[in-house]
Amino acid sequence: MSLINSKEAAPAHTVVVLDFETTGLSPNQGDRAIEIGAVKLENGVVVDRFQGLMNPGFRVSPFIENYTGISNRMLADAASCDEVMNEFANFIQGCNLVAHNASFDKRFLDGELALIQREYDGDFACSLLVSRRLTQEASSHKLGDLVAYHQIENDGVFHRALADAEVTASLWLVLLETLEREHGIVNPSFELMMKIGKTPKASIANFLKKNR
């Protein structure tokens, strides 16, 4: 686990962009987190990072080993989910959160924090939902496809938590820039980004005009 400078309370405008690697798709079916990666953004600048492998207490499937590159051998030496998630709960304190397909990451965040009786106080926004509204011409809104579409700088690593969190943060900044460049909305609030994600696609143009 790597952790940098996370002890101070975050300013209200701080956003944590996070990504989980997990044993499967559903915590309700017994799946657990095996890696968390996150970057902390302040005014569009990365000021902190968090990355931690965690041992779920059982072997992961060959599919997950191949998909993520995270092996059972790597997890055998990792800290427990409890230990890592406790540190991560400290990291996100006072921050709003962003993830690509946030409903997925939120389920695992809620599930893992419930197991250690921790909570978070931020709101969760989804880069996938915002992307579907602001770049409707994109043929796919998979994270990797959007990275290529927007020519976002990357190190070629995908399906690892910190690498995916890094490019999701870059995507989030691209979406903020798109709002300013194409819709005249400068420095949109986190609350506005959440509303954009929840606004029906059919009425998004009018919504953006009203919020200039």
Add this chain to the structure above:
DNA sequence: TGCCAGGCCCTCTTTAGGGCCTT
């Protein structure tokens, strides 16, 4: 025995079905 996620969103919709997206 066989099945097994869940939310969003579109359409040949709303008393439904299926694709997209996340691991």
